[in-house]
Amino acid sequence: MFSYFFNKTTSSNHTSSIWIYRIIFFLFTWIYLGVAKSDLLYKLQEANYFLFDHTFIEQLLTNKSGLIVLCSRFLLQFCYYPLLGGAIIAALLTGIEIICHHLFKLNGKGSIIGFIPSFILLILQVSITYELYDSFDTSYAFVIIIGWYYALLLFFLYNKLKKNLFGVIFFTILVALSSIQMGPAAIVALLLISTQAFLSKEYKNGIITTTIGTLFVILAAYFTIHHITPSYFNYAILYPWPNLFFKYIFYMTLGGHLIAILLLTAYPLYYHILEHSKYIYQPAIGVLFMGLTLLLGRYPTAFQEELHLQQLTHEMQWKELAKTANNVKVSSKLIAAYRTIGLVTTDQLTQKFFDFDFDYHQPTFNKYYEEVVYNPDFMFYASFPQISYRWSMEAWTSIKEQFYILQLMSLTAYINEEYNLCERYLSILKKTLFYKDFAVNLEKYLNNEEAFYHKYPVMKKIKDAQAKSDVSGILPCTSALYLDFKSLSPLNTERRILSRLYRRELEEFETELSLSMLPKENHIPECFQEGIILKSIISNDPNIIKNFPIDEQVRNKVTSLINYYKKHINDSAVKEQIHEKFGYSYTYYFIFGYGAKNTQNKISD
């Protein structure tokens, strides 16, 4: 049975159908990744780091699995254009199927088996979700693909050399040495060989080779890793596979690889069943795997929307950002943060800020890391460049080096008038493939602030609204930061008053609104009007309203909403009913929004 491999010719009957399947697989993968998962691909490359710089490359190559990580990071850059990245991945995965098809002689009805490793790799790629907000190396998306190419190459080589003793010795040494640069791909190859040998009962060569090969791989890892302790050793052998901290991805990777290895190597055992079975219908298996991909590649709640809003922010598509953020289906702190950026950049902050469900769902990942994701952007657009810089550094150090953070830090340095610092970041960005243009463009403005702020009015807004005095940036939230500035530009006064509303500090809100110039104008934003009406109701002082330009319609709406709430207070669906009847508003936020428990009592009393 062992001679099955490499000796059987391919049946010509199925040649045309297999190419149709390949085209279908390619198109499915390309569209699925390039369109449906474009946000993920974009974010994966944003969190990537690759420089066309010999020092960077040398340093990467001195690390364990350096070459495979280097190649993967290089390819991941192309996901800057998700359609291009998707096409590359689809082509590579189709290539794996073609190699498997020829290497394992998958003929007839069994040829569909050749797609299984590619489907498994596709599922593994799209299984990355919140891990990318952590210290997860996003090059994993390509590491597993390149790893398979390398494993199949080794497998091919072994089968060519296995009958020659010196060939086998050469092979084991090659596997061990290559594992230093190619990481666990060598282990995948050894698993392919050992499973093949075990199932074909040709233990002598296969098992001995893989045993010695595995020992060599372990020894190679032992001598090349820096931290030679038993606890760290397992991780060092498997790197750059995700480690056990990312349990879900780790076990998926392990399980997926074992299934693929087993199905390919055991093919000689079951191909007769496939060939003679009336019920094996290849398209059905294909559809099953496509369905599995769609099912297992589903995102957690809010994740896709969060990714999309980030992409819009980083591409500086403000109007689209504000529009998309207002139509999100789920609320999360991340979404709220990016929505606020959309409102700030399109001058709609006070008009629309509370037109949103602030009842955040709990993130499925570490809460601290949620802040690390949105705060670099959020603080930047909130006109706190130094605090943004601090959070960028947090992301840089606690997640990892990433293109986007470098880009943001260069902008922060520019706004902060630290041009030498900005130049340092730009000099590095100029060594990237797709962020080079950004660097070259910003570099032109290093000695020409006026032109820069003229061309980018949003940046001017950020700069103009900056704090002029020092405040401790370690305050718990942005609203607290705004509250600490006593006298700022009118823009900040408005934000400061809005912060009082957000924190439900109605007493201070009323005082500060009175002191500001805003009531002297004929119109104040609706949420401010609602704040005044609520203050009047809670303190049972109707005179408060007289001091402010309150619209009768707004007054009626708030009164109706509160009356409705009081009437249906014990109804479990009161929140949904009010939303349906009145929509989102400051009053709605006051009663039901994030941290509203105490205020509900005030209203019901």
Place this chain on the structure above:
Amino acid sequence: MKPILFILLITLLSSCSSNTTIPKNVQSASQDIAIYPDFKDVTVPQNIAPLNFHVDTPCDEVIIEVQSNNGEKIIEEGHDRTVKFNPKEWSKILRSSSAGEITFTPYLKNKKKWAKYNSFTVNVIDAPIDSFVTYRLIEPSFMSTGQIGLYQFNLFSGEESTIIRRCKNPTSESLHDQSCVNCHAAQKKNPQNKMFYYRGKEGGLILTYNGQIKKIDTKVEGMLAPSTYPAWHPTLPLIAFSTNLVYQDFPTTRKGKTEFYDINAFLILYDILSNETYILPNEKKQLCTNPTWSPDGEYLYYAVSDSSINQQKPIEAEYPKLKYNIARIKFDPTTKSFSEPDVLLNVNAGGYSATFPRISPDNRFLLVNISHFGASPHTHIESDLFALDIHNKKLFPCTNANSPEAESYHDFSSKANWFVFYSRREDGNYGRAYISYIDSTGTCTKPFQLPHKDPLTDRERLKLYNVIEFSNSSVSFSEGDFYNVIWNQKPIQAKADSRNQQTDGNSGATPHKKESQTDATTGASRLQIPINH
């Protein structure tokens, strides 16, 4: 066959050797070139690694002619405008130019035409320097666990190697355990007796002493925080520490971006042999930090502040009140006790703060940081290095070493003729390591940056150097040796010194041995300290 082999050998050898020549038909540009790092007019020791550099002046090709004052020459071609010298040829040039200048003449090619630019010189002096500097690499402005590590740089070869990098323990349940590598120090530049702190869940004082690595928890009753800034006694198995309850703030506008301030800080003495921690009395409840020993071990110098922070008030308005002077206390090695402190340098009167005292091994100068306030001068744009002549109490700025940006983290070489320090002069953010020569009068030279093999290392490195110290050899333990102890050993708990019970920890009730006050105090107003802005 033989002639072919011979030709191949000749071809191979000729491809290895430098055959660069000075270009012909050269025009005179009469301009200076810009290079990175800026090695122009610096003073270097005779055994320094090649001063490789990058030519920032735009050009298509570059050739550099280096000539010693004895006529020895190297002609080196740059690749991608980066000039790297052959270490053997470089060493020959340095040896042949003892106590003299070497001259660099640049030839730049633009649009197929070569031009000769203005020469620049480097001064070579026959003053011994320690072979290594050690430092920590860290990002400038963050709070959580980062990619922090301790490194050593060979000044004679230009090679950098890792001592230890902070890394996650894979057996830990949490990916987000906070840990940090910091505050390293060695006994008299000897890395065999060295310590650093590994902070976090598995942390402790990682001490290498007598060929062994130990993990020690020096914290005893009465200490509010673990031991922080260390100072090895030059001869005895003792380490003085400050124990600091330190906080970090991120001000919204100040360019330094981060501010560290002490809520509480006092001194302790850890005895390695008896494994005992002695809390030094602090009756006045002053903030005492940055200890350092005099070279003879007779005095412990430190920064001291009478001010304190009211945590009920806005913190950004409070920490500017923290101003430090430099004090010292006499140490009795037989009883391991200290006498009454005296203030050696008083700059508070002038509205300044003096921190990080370091004494030259010849006991001549005290190098100190002076800034407007606080104990984190490395983040203060105005922070400069000043030298105090210990004998005549004259304080003067290290003019040639200082820059408009922050300087800090200084350390003298074993022979007292070089000092290494940190400066943010490049961009106000990423501090780099510089070395300056200091003569017997306290005059220092234009400093040179660490001569990395790849001259663009410091430009592209997105980490800053801190706690930079000279070392006379490399650390003998591997990173794996350290992690074996960190991850697999429980810390040895230090015992409280019996004298601590009498002192009630920080409050301090033990009577001091009175030492007569010296007249060392020199008011800053009289000194008119030129603080840059």
